[in-house]
Amino acid sequence: MDKFVTRYRKRSAVEADECKTEEPFKKYKEECEVEEEFSQPIPWKKIEAEGLDCDYSLLFDKEEADHLFNQLEEEVEYFTGDKAKLQVYGRSYSVPRKQATYGDEGLMYSFSGVHLMAKPWTSTLERIRDAVTRATGHTFNFVLINRYNDGHDHIGEHRDDERELDPACPIASVSLGAARDFIFRHKDARTGSSKRQIEPVKLELAHGSLLLMNYPTNTYWYHSLPVRKKVKMPRINLTFRRIVKNRQKTGFKIE
Numbered sequence: 001m002d003k004f005v006t007r008y009r010k011r012s013a014v015e016a017d018e019c020k021t022e023e024p025f026k027k028y029k030e031e032c033e034v035e036e037e038f039s040q041p042i043p044w045k046k047i048e049a050e051g052l053d054c055d056y057s058l059l060f061d062k063e064e065a066d067h068l069f070n071q072l073e074e075e076v077e078y079f080t081g082d083k084a085k086l087q088v089y090g091r092s093y094s095v096p097r098k099q100a101t102y103g104d105e106g107l108m109y110s111f112s113g114v115h116l117m118a119k120p121w122t123s124t125l126e127r128i129r130d131a132v133t134r135a136t137g138h139t140f141n142f143v144l145i146n147r148y149n150d151g152h153d154h155i156g157e158h159r160d161d162e163r164e165l166d167p168a169c170p171i172a173s174v175s176l177g178a179a180r181d182f183i184f185r186h187k188d189a190r191t192g193s194s195k196r197q198i199e200p201v202k203l204e205l206a207h208g209s210l211l212l213m214n215y216p217t218n219t220y221w222y223h224s225l226p227v228r229k230k231v232k233m234p235r236i237n238l239t240f241r242r243i244v245k246n247r248q249k250t251g252f253k254i255e
């Protein structure tokens with residue numbers, strides 16, 4: 001595993017310290033107290049590089065993560081047939097994994113030529129979403145689910161930089177099932193002949209983990225989940241997002 005810069009902190013403890021501000025900042029202090037109610041103290045690992053800002057933690061212990069994985073296997077309805085295809089430069093490709101989208105009513109997320117409508121939240125998805133909110137203080141109205149049957153299933157390099165995503169809200173990525181490598185590559189260093197040499201940042205996303213991709217990570221860095229033929233077990237990844245309603249694209253909808 002390549003090295004990356006890490007800093008451990010307890011998010012809520014740090015926020016509590018920041019709340020010990022003097023009288024002129026009373027309003028700020030009150031806001032911090034509200035924030036604290038949302039926070040669940042988990043130890044965060046900071047992952048930083050030029051233009052990359054992420055936080056990583058284990059959100060669920062093995063027993064809970066196993067339970068959530070099994071519940072999702074029963075509840076989630078993935079897109080099939082034409083709905084499981086991407087458009088790249090006018091050509092249609094099968095997605096090398098399964099995908100589903102859930103969220104608040106009327107929300108739609110568009111990428112790679114497809115427009116995916118949110119199905120209503122299931123109870124398990126609400127439970128995971130609310131755990132992420134307690135841990136981060138952020139609220140989310142949409143989740144993209146990717147299911148990888150084994151190490152052949154993968155996702156290619158891309159950025160989650162669609163204009164309908166609220167940049168003030170991190171993308172919160174929850175992983176359940178097989179641990180998989182996850183690679184960030186800077187946009188100016190993606191090929192051997194690139195003008196800059198910036199090392200990729202590589203992590204392993206564990207069962208029950210939470211990775212927060214904070215602004216401006218998705219402006220400068222592509223990410224991917226490469227093929228790993230030795231991985232024989234399935235994995236489910238949930239990326240919780242906040243979509244700004246009036247910035248959604250209109251067009252062909254997949255429901």
Ligand SMILES: O=C(O)CCC(=O)C(=O)O
Nearest residue numbers: 144146155160225237239
């Ligand atoms: O499965 C993963 O960890 C990555 C998913 C991803 O890149 C995405 O949802 O944009």
